Amino acid sequence: MTAPIAITMGDPAGVGPEIIVKSLASLSPEARAGYRVFGNRGSLAAAEAVLKTGLNLDSLDIHHTGIPGGTPAFGQIDTRCGEACFRFIEAAVRQAEAGQVSCIVTAPINKAALNAAGHHYDGHTGMLAALTGSKSSFMLLASERLNVIHVSTHVSLQTAIQRARPERILATIRAGDAHFRRLGQAPRIAVAGLNPHCGEGGLFGSEDDDHIAPAVAQARAEGINVTGPVPADTVYHRAYMGAFDLVIAQYHDQGHIPIKLVAFDTAVNVSVGLPIDRCSVDHGTAFDIAGKGIAKNVNLDHALAYARGLAAHPKA
Known part of the structure; x- marks a missing residue:
């Protein structure tokens, strides 16, 4: 029997x-039994x-974590929520x-609350x-017609350029x-x-010639079907039209902007290279x-579907 899929609540004050x-609520009782929620009962x-x-x-199958002082109010940065969302994920x-x-x-976290609670990520x-x-x-940001994986993400543009090494x-x-x-x-x-x-x-x-081209050449020598470097102003359109299955983005916005343009409500954020499987909605806590x-759950539905695919193809 396949183990249930975990859903972490994220920041309890968010969506x-x-x-x-x-x-x-949209699932049958049988389908609902395939999930375990890591969160706070009061917030649910x-x-x-x-x-x-x-x-x-x-x-519901709920792994409950208490929040001192009672259920936090929605829409407000709260250090207690930063601590709670860390505990849910842990x-x-x-x-x-x-x-x-x-x-x-994972549902969305608030980085300010997380860091205020002493968890500096x-x-x-x-x-x-x-x-x-x-x-x-x-x-990796996955959607029906465009998939992007990033060389760097949450760093300054200057640091991203420095990280773009073979x-x-x-x-x-x-x-x-x-x-x-x-x-x-x-x-x-x-x-x-x-x-x-x-x-x-x-x-x-000269970065494309000095750093990107050698990495592509090495990958091709290993038998990987990879092309590049391809100008960023055309590669996403080509991928969207079916020429490529995956684009390697050099930095955060280079990959996020095209994905959020074509799949704002449906793209799934996938963590690749960890010993465990994790995917997420591709939106924030939406405190407003x-x-x-009125928050839409379409993105979460897509993340849950992607998670079911990962569970059906377990890591070797």
């Missing part, structure tokens, strides 16, 4: 509790009080490591790497290829250039609408 309640109850879905919270990671859950799906990606003792991981680019190509092959697909990969027009032969910078019952 996490609402989208979880909406998604689980507060969300249900707003939504009135009729979901019986007592019927508990889910430990169960994933023990094989008690098959994959973790750039987000889920860095936190999960630290909790699992991993040197690093890669952020060894890191090659590691990203390998990680993306291995992920797709695990899911049964031999991907066609394109590596986006860093400079305009890939540097135009050195006129606009939290507690109003």
